[in-house]
Amino acid sequence: MARPRGKIDVVCQNPECRYYRKEAGKDIIKSGKSKSTGHQRYYCKHCETYFMETKGTPLYRKQLTESEIINICKYLVEKNGARSIERITGHHRDTIGRLLEDMAEHAAEMNEYLIKTLGLTPFECDELWSFVKKNKKILSPAAQIGLKRVMHGSTPA
Ligand SMILES: [Zn+2]
Structure with a gap:
């Protein structure tokens, strides 16, 4: 049956799937909503x-995979700005900017993730956030609130 395909902006979340978090070649359809949370449910035809949907978590990103996000975090820790990350990764500055904004909004969760997954120290997290703040001149109110929550106003210069 041919049904018009709306744009699906998620990737498969099943780590066993060949198309896990892959944009290219994915075959995903919408499949109802969760009654409890109202979140969209999806179905991967491959697996x-x-x-x-994982919207609302820091790693929900349409164009970026988790490993790409991890890389970008590493570049941030090394104090690469959006522009140089764009150069290194080939991702558009706007994509990176949106990621920064998203990360800032969920900074507290991100901290946990960075510490657990990347092995950053809390101090490195602080540095990362102050760098994000410096780098992103315009942050959404939600992102500013998220940052305030983790930065405690004591930003290392
Ligand atoms: Zn799949």
Whole structure:
């Protein structure tokens, strides 16, 4: 049956799937919503698995995979600005800017993630955030609130 395809902006969330977090070649359809949370449910035709959108988590990113996000975090820790990250990774500055904004908004969760996954120290996290703040001149109010929550106003210069 041919049905018009809306643009699906998620990637498969099943780590076993060949198309796990892959944009190219994905075959995903919308499949109802969760009654409890109202989140969109999706179905990957490759691995025949249902999954929920992960919107609202720091790593929900349309164009970036988790490993790309991890790389970008590493570049940030090394104090590369959006412009040089653009050069290194080939991702558009706007994509990186949106990621920064998203990360800032969920800074507290991101901290946990950075510490656990990347092995950053809390001090390195602080540095990362102050760098994000310096780098992104315009942050959404939500992102500013998120940053305030983790930065405690004591920003190392
Ligand atoms: Zn899949």
